[in-house]
Amino acid sequence: MEQQLIDWLVARLGGDPRLDVPNGDDAAVLRPPAGRRTVFCTDMLCEGVHFPRAPDYDPRAVGHKAIAVNLSDVAAMAGCPEAAVVSVSLPREGGQRIGEALLEGMLAIAERFEMPLVGGDTTSWDGPLAVNVAMLGSVAAGRVWRRDGCRVGDVVLVTGAVGGSLAGRHLAVEPRVDEARLIAEAFTVHGAIDISDGLALDLSRMMQASGCGAELDLAAVPIHADAVAASKRDPAGGTPLMRALGDGEDFELLISLAADDAERLLEAIAAGRLAGWPGTPLTAIGRVVAGHGLVAVAEDGRRSSLPPTGYQHAFT
């Protein structure tokens, strides 16, 4: 029964000092941190699209991902996660078990980022599993990272490595919340976006929003080992570089800073001077230029137009 799952969850949640009203009311009531803006986002995960179809998905991993992709959106605004609400449509058969495992996966990552789950909604139906998370974050006024602020001359950096995520890593998303916070505290970032649909596509979106273009140094793109392995298994699916540019579901951050700031940031990380940096690679992969669209720069200096490859949901 739905009530059984809700009772289990309310007991499992405990309280949070940010909550004005205990869990279980019509809505959560929070004390917003003084002098900060509210970041607000949502992401829905659908069986067979964002995770495998039953019985091939692990509900705990789905729960982790549902929270993690929202944390990634909050991080891309330089926000501090504050609270989340969760909606799940569960199959009638096995719904209690799936719901509990899903929520355990959510709670594990939510606790790691000190972000309470404060409410939700459960439905049982004959359809596939769908999980929605909506998240609140906070950011100091004037310190929010936007995607439309990149400036000509900026250097573009990417966290981690990209490509091949669909082989399985896409479920174990590591949101770059701490990285964003540490960078935002010490540096001025002009533009930021998280890579959900593909490095090339999301970079082109950030450039379009900023009214600029970008040159991408192909040899600098940090290609994930998963992309190399995927190309070995399925050469027809593209080279490791093509996969790094277009696979998506990386949930790494693309950020754009003035060239000298980018240099200082990379030096600070290399020298261990950015206290608390989690060891995540940060790599300069290109520059913001006048114009529009993306230009690929090969190792030998040859330049070519780069299509904004990436994943787009198709319906007609």
Place this chain on the structure above:
Amino acid sequence: MEQQLIDWLVARLGGDPRLDVPNGDDAAVLRPPAGRRTVFCTDMLCEGVHFPRAPDYDPRAVGHKAIAVNLSDVAAMAGCPEAAVVSVSLPREGGQRIGEALLEGMLAIAERFEMPLVGGDTTSWDGPLAVNVAMLGSVAAGRVWRRDGCRVGDVVLVTGAVGGSLAGRHLAVEPRVDEARLIAEAFTVHGAIDISDGLALDLSRMMQASGCGAELDLAAVPIHADAVAASKRDPAGGTPLMRALGDGEDFELLISLAADDAERLLEAIAAGRLAGWPGTPLTAIGRVVAGHGLVAVAEDGRRSSLPPTGYQHAFT
């Protein structure tokens, strides 16, 4: 294509003075109103559960309901709606048309309550239509309505009329946002809940949270004409009163006030002294008593235990 729907929506949305960052970034950024608490809730509507299966649903009506049920939750906390984010999983076939109609339905009611849609997520899949809305509201500190504050001696009031909503009215939800605001401005409300699963079930939930019981005057329950019509069509489905108590999907407010406050409130409405009151009926239906559970009081004074009937999602 997903991007086409997003572009259409971003163009359709325009701006809002509460938005710090234009629509289309990784997350919305809002200026929270000073000195107020944040209300945060979510509700997911699933095809075949909360609205009919294709092709029997009107996507515009589904969009209306998805926003309205969240507005009802915000109203049940005495909140002022501030912003919403929307997730939709659309069928691959016809997704663009369905998505546009759905969002038109959302925008119409969102504009009526001056609450911007500030972000969202779209997916296309092979599953049924699922629509999630998460909503932010604000409420003055210390003025929030909770479900656990009812006191022995309170009178319980209900807005509107209940029962028979599943014949169709459940899609045309009229959230009681203005009613809640007007009452909250002038009266102290001890407890409040919105009726989503059934008057008896939601009343019993409010009493359980408050550690009290309630007596319900059966003759006072405002039975909706839809419940009378439904009983005429299908007598085996219960009497109009049984439907009023257990059908659910009414999205009316149950509120609990000290007896003299309740009397003053009803007098103010009857005399037209609650400026701006939309004409919604408000009816005293019972009292909060010591103990627990619900007692039905018939017109002739006979008392009997009242089961907390209502809709519960079933899974095993």
